[in-house]
């Protein structure tokens with residue numbers, strides 16, 4: 001939907017562009033002519049400040065797995081905000097959430113709170129360095145692990161001919177010293193990954209990985225072999241479960257792929273739409289964050305808002321819904337319905353395409369060649385895909401290219417998104 005002249009949206013977008021570089025809250029942005037200013041959301045829909053409705057395929061970039069204003073989350077939130085506060089010391093909701101997370105997350109014997117996914121991966125890597133007393137980190141090309149200095153390496157559009165294992169920083173301002181401590185491997189390339197682990201084994205503190213990288217599945221045996229190599233060399237295996245946690249299943253990617261890391265970073269869903277994240281893991285590693293007994297390996301992890309009572313309330317309410325019988329079957333069916341429908345739509349227009357991703361999650365690349373890592377994913381026709389996305393936004397489907405569906409997307413909603421996609425492919429091919 002194009003921005004209307006003299007609309008509330010137009011005035012607010014102008015203010016946004018005046019006050020914030022690029023007129024955006026974060027690194028993602030929508031094309032100027034179809035940019036939106038959201039007023040509120042309900043279920044699978046969001047509404048802009050001019051009252052126009054969009055099917056939400058973005059869901060806050062992942063946290064809103066129950067859709068918007070889910071009644072149980074709203075109820076928990078109303079109770080928590082009757083005395084909205086931050087106490088810094090313990091509160092009962094934060095403890096209940098910690099207990100539920102320890103019960104649910106396969107690797108979790110203990111957890112430590114943070115506020116964002118980027119906090120969680122940052123804390124996890126510091127903890128790994130404290131535990132091993134080594135400095136280096138191995139990560140995978142195209143894996144997005146947040147915006148801390150260690151994470152922002154070869155994750156966002158690295159040049160496709162960059163030599164491994166040298167990292168390419170995704171941002172200016174990252175110290176060279178940190179670049180020297182990060183190694184990059186191609187996802188799903190076991191031989192090269194094991195070679196890098198072997199040749200850096202005495203210096204590697206951590207291997208950090210999105211077990212399903214973006215939406216690319218690990219090849220059978222890939223995660224298992226990394227697990228084995230990490231154990232053999234005393235390297236901490238970290239799963240970034242910020243996207244996959246409580247989305248691919250109650251036990252996240254760890255449960256789905258049957259591989260348990262030493263520690264894991266969680267964010268997005270666990271705060272139910274409010275800022276909250278955790279590092280979860282083995283007790284012998286997590287105990288290094290214990291401030292009561294700080295030894296030489298004490299890993300300082302703390303935040304003013306940790307365990308915030310309001311974010312814990314929305315997180316708990318969200319997880320309690322997700323824990324119910326049949327929820328993950330339904331979420332998988334939603335993802336499957338979209339993928340099957342989208343695949344047909346591309347086929348109908350003769351456009352080679354692959355729709356990848358497990359659970360209620362999907363990404364699209366316009367190629368028929370096998371997709372197994374960042375470079376093969378990027379081999380698709382990105383120019384045409386951008387045009388299609390632009391058309392989808394104009395037709396009322398809110399998306400930035402990674403499709404996050406929620407439990408309240410009905411079959412009709414998904415069919416509607418597929419229909420919008422179908423029309424958008426046609427329009428993009430004709431412009």
Ligand SMILES: Cc1ncc(COP(=O)(O)O)c(C=O)c1O
Nearest residue numbers: 116117118144145146242243267
């Ligand atoms: C896999 C992964 N890890 C970490 C992050 C960072 O999370 P946040 O944006 O909450 O800092 C993201 C964000 O999208 C992510 O996708």
